[in-house]
Amino acid sequence: MTKTNPGNFFEDFAVGQVLRHATPRTVTAGDVALYQALYGNRFAVQSSDAFARAIGYERAPVDDLLVFHVVFGKTVPDVSLNAVANLGYAGCRFLAPVFPGDTLSTVSEVIGLKENSNGKTGVVYVRSTGTNQNGVEVLDYARWVMVRKRDESTPAPTAVVPVLPAHLPPDALGAAVPRLDLSGWDDALSGSPHRWGDYAVGERIDHVDGTTIEEAEHQMACRLYQNTAKVHFNQHTEGKGRFGRRLVYGGHVIxxxxxxxxxxxxxxxxxxxxxGGRHVAPSFAGDTIYAWSEILDSRAIPGRDDVGALRVRLVATKDQPCAAFPDKGDDGRDDPAVVLDLDWWLLLPR
Amino acid sequence: MTKTNPGNFFEDFAVGQVLRHATPRTVTAGDVALYQALYGNRFAVQSSDAFARAIGYERAPVDDLLVFHVVFGKTVPDVSLNAVANLGYAGCRFLAPVFPGDTLSTVSEVIGLKENSNGKTGVVYVRSTGTNQNGVEVLDYARWVMVRKRDESTPAPTAVVPVLPAHLPPDALGAAVPRLDLSGWDDALSGSPHRWGDYAVGERIDHVDGTTIEEAEHQMACRLYQNTAKVHFNQHTEGKGRFGRRLVYGGHVIxxxxxxxxxxxxxxxxxxxxxGGRHVAPSFAGDTIYAWSEILDSRAIPGRDDVGALRVRLVATKDQPCAAFPDKGDDGRDDPAVVLDLDWWLLLPR
Amino acid sequence: MTKTNPGNFFEDFAVGQVLRHATPRTVTAGDVALYQALYGNRFAVQSSDAFARAIGYERAPVDDLLVFHVVFGKTVPDVSLNAVANLGYAGCRFLAPVFPGDTLSTVSEVIGLKENSNGKTGVVYVRSTGTNQNGVEVLDYARWVMVRKRDESTPAPTAVVPVLPAHLPPDALGAAVPRLDLSGWDDALSGSPHRWGDYAVGERIDHVDGTTIEEAEHQMACRLYQNTAKVHFNQHTEGKGRFGRRLVYGGHVIxxxxxxxxxxxxxxxxxxxxxGGRHVAPSFAGDTIYAWSEILDSRAIPGRDDVGALRVRLVATKDQPCAAFPDKGDDGRDDPAVVLDLDWWLLLPR
Known part of the structure; x- marks a missing residue:
């Protein structure tokens, strides 16, 4: 019997099953610095303890996506080691702020199963929840992946397909942001004069700049997140594979x-x-990523007058500037330069 | 109206104008570790809390150049996004020590403007000051850059060219170094038996070793510094540009x-x-950097018997060892291997 | 007289000589994060303060090999700058846990010298000891390297060859691990149900996965460790050398x-x-590292019922999966894919 992890196959999952994932991870100022070096964020709240305190945080919180990647990474060995494809995400909510020193753990519950008609694979739906060392939930999200069966002759389970929200309602937003004292918000330091109310539904923004991805960078990112998906690390096998190259983690592109x-x-x-979001096309080292956004909706958050929410579509391309907003064609097909099409709620000061 | 930053053009600057830059940045032990991994410094004071405490610091201070890069990085979006060339630096003083946990902000004042005779560009002089979360100035320096005009028909402003020091006097030095207790200085641990008094004016030192720059390294460095200059990150556009490659940030070479x-x-x-200093030639990933130094001056600092100052010229080359001290030729032209020619004051224990 | 370090030559060493190495180094959460990003470890004890506390540590300890690399790196400028070859290691013991904030220093004593019959080189044996800021020894090990003579006419010293243990006895193990409260050990979080008693002598484990090494990664690793060996950093000279490429630090492969x-x-x-261990063949950027282990021995540690020790042989290969356990052939020669053959004691909960 092997002591290595063969991962779970489709038949290993059952609706209601709970997976407690290894490895708990204390996020530190070191992780924050690496995240900074990997992406170059400039949001003042996450960058400056002084700015964060001036508006009501105890200190600068950890970037939301760093939290997401750490919580997500833990699920890979149990959920997606034998995945053929990542099919989707839904209902991902940030529930509490994370600060350096917090320890994150992840638990997943199987919320749906549906074997494919080919009898070789099936779709596994999980809801994964990240918690801190005090048991406070910091993040949860649903994800569905196509997983291989170990044995094609195993009978299909009863199909259970969960109902997932197309998008979250405004009253589900903002739990991870304390009530802010906007008298401390300084637009010069934050780098933009544009508040929540300055964005109009339908507005499109070309984010202008481009960033080229390097192998060392996306590998270091995945290892920081303890994301062990083989396709990101092994040129010896990937070089002989479908793309001839290591695949960049979709979260690195996000x-x-x-x-x-x-x-x-x-x-x-x-x-x-x-x-929700789609990794429309794979990305590789050497690709230069550009992005544009579209404001899909603008909503106040019930009970809060400090921050408002913008529902934003984020489209990323490779080797294609976004001044022309590359998008789906009339035939509904994605522009071939598009690599990411994401739908999220962002918070801005009012 | 665009919500993205178009950067300032020459006509957007006025003498006396004050630019408060985004993004304040808390420097942490994580940043210090990344700086270590990017350059491999071995100076004991910055490397060891124990060594630093033994000589009178509260703990190991943050490397001076990391402070410089963080303070400098903030100015890029406002000062040099439309720059054609970085022309020079002067009068850069380190004014107070920075420790992990300090938050750095930068403000620049326009101290000079001079349109070029071609009517297309002009030189902008700024004095930038970095301060910590308590408003203490940690660094200031003057810099001048050549910036494009938005509209060539705009009339030229009255030329104001500031008088900048060719070099700082000894009594302007040392504010960032507390009075040291040299009884705690251990030459074995610091790695050198040579104190301030052991260096002679005119002495040249070949630093022997060479380091090859990688794309992932200089990109991670710039993102750590929140330096957003496009030429460092975008192979898609730079590949079609003058050099066919991403340009390495001059500060990375320093x-x-x-x-x-x-x-x-x-x-x-x-x-x-x-x-002062000149980036004599551009550097690219794959270049191997070597360096040599010349002692230009050696001066006691008024009122201090703990440390002395050496004025040092630092010359860096690419793909050329420095045993022969590659320098300007008789014609005054730089050796083609030279990439950097810097003039600075360094402090050593007496 | 030069102020740069020429390194020690064979004649510069004397048995009994003590070398106090530069540079003391405070290990921080930043270093831990970089180590994580460079290797992607998933051991819960080092990853999570909460997990570590639950079993009796004051917080997550620093990874043992990070401690090793930092302690080792300091010896390079004094011991192996003029080394022709690293010949071996023996008796390396981890003696006390290291936590972020601890400052590590290294002292080496010359414990043996033997000139080679060619009169050009000799073998230098040192015992290096790493200590923390309180003078507590955290690590010691013997190492022997072949070093060039400065002058071949110098007479050979009396040969002294230390007796070094082939392997350490069980009662020498475990000093760096506090007595654990295993009621707090959670196999789901640690990622494996297999405890010390589940491994059988002779058992072989293919570790399945492979990781491709990048130049930026191994360079950043060495700089983090302040390991200055030239062969890792300088493509300009290494490109003209024996391999035409920078050599990856053997410790990076470990x-x-x-x-x-x-x-x-x-x-x-x-x-x-x-x-003990051998770097069987050099590794370079682009190599994909795989590994397998063999359980050589399984021993209780006298006086401890919390952890047990496995003596494990770790073999690493490049560009060769390890399902077939690539090893020495019948002729005693190493499989050409093997790059590392290490013999170590690992601790597991009972």
Whole structure:
């Protein structure tokens, strides 16, 4: 019997099953600095203890996406080691702020299963929850992946497909952001004069800049997140594979694009929720990532007059500037330069 | 109206104008570790809390050049986004020590303007000041850059050219170094038996070693410093540009050369001032940086018997060892291997 | 007289000589994060303050190999700058836990000297000891290197060859691990259900995964460790040398392989001792490292019922998966894919 982890196959999952993932991880100022070096964020709240304190945080919180990547990374060995494809995300909410020194753990519950008609694979739906050392939930999200069966002759389980929200409602947003004292918000230091109310639904923003991805960078990112998906690390096997190259973790592209959005959304300091997203095409080292955003909705958050929410579509491309907002064509097909199409709620000061 | 930052053009600057830059940045032990990993410094004062305490610091201070890069990085979006060239630096003084946990902000004042005779560009002079969370100034320096005009028909402003010091006087040095108790200075641990008095004016030192720059390294450095200059990050556009490659931030070359100087100047633990410097030629990933130093002057600091100052010229080359001290030829032209020619004051224990 | 360090030549060493090495180094959460990003370890004890506290540590200790690399790095300028070859290690013991904030220093004593018959080189044996800021020894090990003579006509010293242990006895193990309260050990969080007693002598484990090394990664690693060996950093000279490329620090390969061992030895959270090891072949950027382990011995530690020791042989290969356990052939020659053959004691909960 092997002592190595073969990962779970489709038949190993059952609806209601709870997976407690290894490895708990204390996030530190070191991780924050690496995240900074990998993406170059400039949001003042996460960058400066002084700025964060001036508006009501105890100190600068850890970047929301760093929290996401750490919580997500833990699920890989149990959920997606034998995955054929990542199919989607939904209902990702940021529930409490994370500060350096907090220890994050992840638990997943299987919330759906549906074997594919080919009898070789099935779709596994999980809800994963990240908690801190005090048991406080900091993040949860649903994810569904296509997983191989170990044995094609195993009978299919009863199909259970969870109902997942197309997008989260405004009253589900903002739990990870304390009530802010906006008298301490300084637009010169935050880098943008544009508050929540300055963005109009339908507005499109070209984030102008581009960033080229390097192998060492995306590998270091994944290792920081303890994300062990083999495709990101092993040129010896990937070189013989479908793409001939290591695949960049989709989350690395999200974080790269997120950093670019500072130029145009400089006050959108917090990710309140990720409604869903598609990794439209793979990214590789050497690709230069550009991004543009579209304001899909603008909503006040019930009970809060400090921050408002923008529902934003974030589109990232490779080797294609976004001045022309590359998008789906009339035939509904994605522009071939598009690598990411994300739908999220961002918070800005009012 | 765009919400992205178009940067300032020459006509946007006025003498006396004050620019409060985004983003304040708390420097942490994480940043210090990344700086270590990027350059490999071995100066004991910055490397060891125990060594630093033994001589009178409260703990190991943050490397002077890391402070410089963080303070400098903030100015890029406002000062040099539309710059054609970085023309020079002067009068850069380190004014107070920075420790992990301090938050750095930068303000610049326009101290000079001079349109070029071609009517297309002009020179902007700024004095930038970095302060910590208590409002204490930690660094200031003058810099001048050539910036494009938005509209060539705009009339030229009255030319104001500030008088800048060719080099700082000894009594302007040392504010960032507390009075040291040299009974705690251990030459074995610091790595060099050579104190301030052991260096002679005119002495030249070949720093022997060479370091090859990688794309991932200089990109991570710039992102750590929140330096957003496009030329460092975007292979998609730079590949079509003048050099066909991403340009390495000049400050990355300075820090690389500074780390090399440990071998020969191991006790020169603090940069007191940068008198001026030229990035003689561009550097790219794959270049191997070597360096040599020349002692230009040696001066006691009025009122201090703990440390003395050496005015040092630091020359860095690429793909050329420095045993022969590559320098200007008889025609006054730089040796083609030279990439950096810097003039600074370093402090050593007496 | 030069102020740069020419390194020691064979004639510069004398048995009994003590070398106090520069530079003391405070290890921080930043270094821990970089180590994480460079190797991707998933051992819960080092990753999580909460997990570490639950079993009796004051907080998460620094990874043993990070301690080793920092202690080792300091010896390079004094011991191996003029080394022709690293010949071996023996008797490496981890003696006390290291936590972020501790400052590490290294002292070496020359314990043996033997000139080679060619009269050009000799073998230098040193015992190096790493201590923390309180003078507590955290690590010691013997190492022997072949060093060039400065002058071949210098007479050979009396040969002294120290007797070094082939491997450490069980009662020499475990000093760096406090007595653990295993009621707090959670196998789900640690990532493996396999405790000390579950491993059988003779058992072999293929660690399955592979990791490709990048230039930026191994350079950043060496600089983090202040390891200044020229061969790792200088493509300009190495490009003209024997391999045409920069050589990867052998310790980087050890740490890469160690991280791979998590898959199969997930509860082997501590390195108690390194009995010996050979860097069988050089590694370069672009190589993909795989690893397998063999259980050589399994021993209780006298006086302890919390942890047990496994003596493990760790073999790493490049560009060769380890399902077939690539090893020496019948002729005693190493498989050409093998780069590392290490013998160490690992600790696991009982």
């Amino acid at each position: 974080s790269t694009a997120r950093a670019l959005t500072f130029n145009g959304l400089g006050n959108a300091f917090a990710v309140a929720a990720i409604n | 820090s690389t050369a500074r780390a090399l100087t440990f071998n020969g100047l191991g006790n020169a633990f603090a940069v007191a001032a940068i008198n | 740490s890469t392989a160690r991280a791979l061992t998590f898959n199969g030895l997930g509860n082997a959270f501590a390195v108690a001792a390194i009995n």
